[in-house]
Amino acid sequence: MLEDIESEIFNAIKADDIKSFETHVSKGAVLNISFGRFPILSLCYLYNAKKIIAKYEDRLLSISTYTRVEENLEMYTLFKQKAGRMLRIYAGKDNIIHPLEMLAILNQASRLESVYAKASKTNRQIENIKLIESIKQSKEVKATETKIVMPKQPLDKNLLKMAVAFMAVFLIVAIVFSGLAVYINYLGNGSEERPYRVVSYSQLKQAINDNAYIVLNKDIDVDEISFEEFGGVIDGNGHTITISNQQASMFKSLSGTIKNLNINIKANVESNVEFGLISSNLKGSINSVNIEINGSMKYTGSASSGMIYFSTLAITNEGNISNVNLKGNIDVIGNGNNDVVYGAVANNKSTIEYITIDCNVNLSEVNGANVSYLNQGSIENAINNGKVIQTSNAYNCDLLVSSIAVENYGTIKNCQNNGELEIDAINESGVYSRIGGIACTNTKLIEHCKNTGKIICNAKYTVFVLGGISAIGDRYYQDELPTYKECASCGDVEISVEDSRSMGYIGGIVGGYDNYGYIDFVDNYSIMDVNTIGEYNLLLIGGMAGLWPSNGTLANNAYLFTTAVLHGLYVRRNYFIEVKYEAYDSGDGMFAGYTKKEDIEKLEIYW
Numbered sequence: 347m348l349e350d351i352e353s354e355i356f357n358a359i360k361a362d363d364i365k366s367f368e369t370h371v372s373k374g375a376v377l378n379i380s381f382g383r384f385p386i387l388s389l390c391y392l393y394n395a396k397k398i399i400a401k402y403e404d405r406l407l408s409i410s411t412y413t414r415v416e417e418n419l420e421m422y423t424l425f426k427q428k429a430g431r432m433l434r435i436y437a438g439k440d441n442i443i444h445p446l447e448m449l450a451i452l453n454q455a456s457r458l459e460s461v462y463a464k465a466s467k468t469n470r471q472i473e474n475i476k477l478i479e480s481i482k483q484s485k486e487v488k489a490t491e492t493k494i495v496m497p498k499q500p501l502d503k504n505l506l507k508m509a510v511a512f513m514a515v516f517l518i519v520a521i522v523f524s525g526l527a528v529y530i531n532y533l534g535n536g537s538e539e540r541p542y543r544v545v546s547y548s549q550l551k552q553a554i555n556d557n558a559y560i561v562l563n564k565d566i567d568v569d570e571i572s573f574e575e576f577g578g579v580i581d582g583n584g585h586t587i588t589i590s591n592q593q594a595s596m597f598k599s600l601s602g603t604i605k606n607l608n609i610n611i612k613a614n615v616e617s618n619v620e621f622g623l624i625s626s627n628l629k630g631s632i633n634s635v636n637i638e639i640n641g642s643m644k645y646t647g648s649a650s651s652g653m654i655y656f657s658t659l660a661i662t663n664e665g666n667i668s669n670v671n672l673k674g675n676i677d678v679i680g681n682g683n684n685d686v687v688y689g690a691v692a693n694n695k696s697t698i699e700y701i702t703i704d705c706n707v708n709l710s711e712v713n714g715a716n717v718s719y720l721n722q723g724s725i726e727n728a729i730n731n732g733k734v735i736q737t738s739n740a741y742n743c744d745l746l747v748s749s750i751a752v753e754n755y756g757t758i759k760n761c762q763n764n765g766e767l768e769i770d771a772i773n774e775s776g777v778y779s780r781i782g783g784i785a786c787t788n789t790k791l792i793e794h795c796k797n798t799g800k801i802i803c804n805a806k807y808t809v810f811v812l813g814g815i816s817a818i819g820d821r822y823y824q825d826e827l828p829t830y831k832e833c834a835s836c837g838d839v840e841i842s843v844e845d846s847r848s849m850g851y852i853g854g855i856v857g858g859y860d861n862y863g864y865i866d867f868v869d870n871y872s873i874m875d876v877n878t879i880g881e882y883n884l885l886l887i888g889g890m891a892g893l894w895p896s897n898g899t900l901a902n903n904a905y906l907f908t909t910a911v912l913h914g915l916y917v918r919r920n921y922f923i924e925v926k927y928e929a930y931d932s933g934d935g936m937f938a939g940y941t942k943k944e945d946i947e948k949l950e951i952y953w
Contacts, residue, residue: 359389414563451478542561598625622655627664633666687713694722713752854906865891
């Protein structure tokens with residue numbers, strides 16, 4: 347069935363409705379459309395659309411390449427009646443019926459002669475015109491590149507025999523090679539200069555198997571796409587691939603490129619091994635791609651000795667992801683054993699840049715972030731607008747949630763979270779919960795990042811660590827400190843804990859630290875406010891840090907002092923607790939406390 351706009355153009359041609367036709371042209375409809383074998387002008391001749399022909403004939407005659415869309419049975423039926431025996435010339439469905447050929451078939455000799463010189467044509471099309479006139483009219487045609495002369499006398503018998511013989515040879519060749527030769531001729535040779543131009547999944551499938559350079563000329567609908575590997579290029583050309591029931595990775599190994607493409611996926615996947623929806627192993631690139639995913643991913647295996655990665659874009663990225671928009675709604679379901687983790691990219695070892703996520707994710711006994719679970723490379727200019735909710739009633743299952751990365755062992759720069767982050771621990775199991783606006787654990791560098799999203803923790807007996815930028819600063823590398831530079835924490839925190847045995851550490855920038863107690867703080871600010879409900883065994887809230895390290899570089903940091911931020915600057919807890927109950931200015935340029943958000947926001951050294 348034709349798409350709506352294509353159907354409207356076809357109906358305008360049939361009715362010779364010049365106003366409707368011009369409306370579509372003014373809206374950007376291309377004149378080089380070919381309805382299967384029928385270019386627009388060929389259809390105008392076939393349906394005698396005089397008004398459209400009068401205005402657009404010269405422009406349509408100059409077209410030499412065509413964008414193929416679906417062929418309608420109605421137009422083929424009419425052509426079949428007109429063509430008669432000449433239908434055999436066009437036995438292969440990929441043969442274009444050139445406007446000049448259509449005039450020859452319709453016996454419009456005088457018009458053929460008058461427009462012949464204006465038309466863009468090939469030697470093959472000239473030969474087809476000669477063949478049509480030889481067989482159908484028993485006439486000999488004289489034609490050059492610029493002129494054609496229709497004969498007045500019947501063709502002599504010897505020439506007629508030659509024409510019939512030529513016709514027989516032509517048909518044999520067409521029958522033998524119609525499947526492959528015509529297909530390749532239509533699509534090109536798969537190079538960047540002559541890419542395969544596809545309009546159906548069968549063509550796309552063959553082109554992918556050839557590792558070709560592919561350009562989509564039409565939207566494609568398919569149940570599922572699944573290939574072991576692809577090393578070519580898919581240029582979506584702005585078109586959309588809609589997948590209605592994806593159950594496996596589209597590409598287990600993607601060393602090629604996907605670009606300029608829209609992908610809509612519906613998937614409800616159950617897997618007992620790690621799973622990546624677009625790719626398992628990305629060594630190539632995904633660039634300028636819009637992806638919408640709706641569905642679920644469920645881990646059906648038992649407890650594992652290692653991590654089970656679930657992802658939408660790639661399990662492991664060793665290539666490049668850039669200019670990607672991801673939206674939709676996804677449920678990720680684990681097994682309650684801390685085995686399953688989730689990220690759009692589960693393990694980033696290379697680069698992710700200019701990615702925007704408007705995807706809401708529900709994590710059930712799964713730890714995760716909307717961009718990457720584990721970042722060992724670089725994430726830059728990422729924006730998360732999606733909500734991430736994690737729920738667990740499993741015994742002793744720790745909960746980890748963030749927006750950009752759960753564990754950062756690389757660099758995160760120029761990123762922002764606007765989405766709400768929430769943990770619901772509904773089992774009295776002594777869980778350890780960590781939420782970070784940008785990352786849960788930072789071992790290296792988070793620079794010029796901002797969190798505006800609300801952080802929510804609902805739990806029973808639990809230990810929770812929350813930070814506006816990261817939950818934990820961990821000196822994992824001996825020669826590098828976890829660093830926070832030019833970061834802004836603007837989202838508020840809401841804590842509801844139902845058990846007085848609970849303990850919490852909350853900081854405007856970082857919740858607490860692991861290992862050695864060294865963190866670098868330069869040019870950061872926090873206007874985060876905290877709302878708490880319930881009773882606690884211990885609750886430490888710091889304007890910059892909940893639990894402060896022993897050492898680090900401190901310079902030009904500002905925090906908001908409120909009645910909820912009881913400890914102002916920070917809390918240091920070794921054998922004692924150091925508490926500052928008022929807005930505090932260190933006096934040496936390291937820290938300054940403010941009572942108004944506006945005073946912090948207008949500081950020029952910050953965001």
